[in-house]
Amino acid sequence: MKYMLLIYGDETALSESEREACYVESTQLAHEIKSNGQYLAANPLYPTALATSVRMREGKRLVTDGPFAETREQLGGYFLIDAGDLDEAIGIAARIPMARKGTVEIRPVIEIAGLPAD
Template identity: 45%
Template sequence: MQYMLLIYEPAGAYEGPAGEALLADIVSGHLALADELRAKGVQKAGAGLRGVETARTVTMRSGRRSVHDGPFAETREELGGFYLIEAASDDEALEIAQRVPMPEGGKVEVRALIVH
């Protein structure tokens, strides 16, 4: 079964000199994990996302679509990236999710895909 691992990080987690060093460590961890998962045939896709200041959102209201600058929801967390993985079970997907590098206060949402 395929799963999406959605990585949420606290807004501002990588600001300042300490944040830049943390980001370098986190990215290094992602590169190592992604290499391992790809070698095992587990990772199907994955990427980091540009900051929320670059987001655009398309909404539907009264049958009309509109484009808005910024993310859909304003939160203290930002969607920072994702992994698309193949796992035999929810438990296996959760085991992989627990290995995803993240800053303090980060979280990984695990969602099974419905493949059409």
């Protein structure tokens, strides 16, 4: 089953050198889980200052700067994995560096027939 591991944290909590170390450690993790056939994708996200939110209300498009909601932790990146079960996904999520400073939310992915393939 595919799982999306959503990485949340305070985007101001890391210094630039800590952020770079986090990227290096995350890249190493990606290579490790790729060797097990579990890696599908992973990327950090730019800060919420560069986010744009889109809503459709009564046929009108509303575009605003920033994330959908103000929160203490922001979505900072993701891993998309293929794991045998939730326990396996939890094991991988626990190895993501930001799990030590923030939160990793695990969400099963619904696979819809007819979507474009890789």
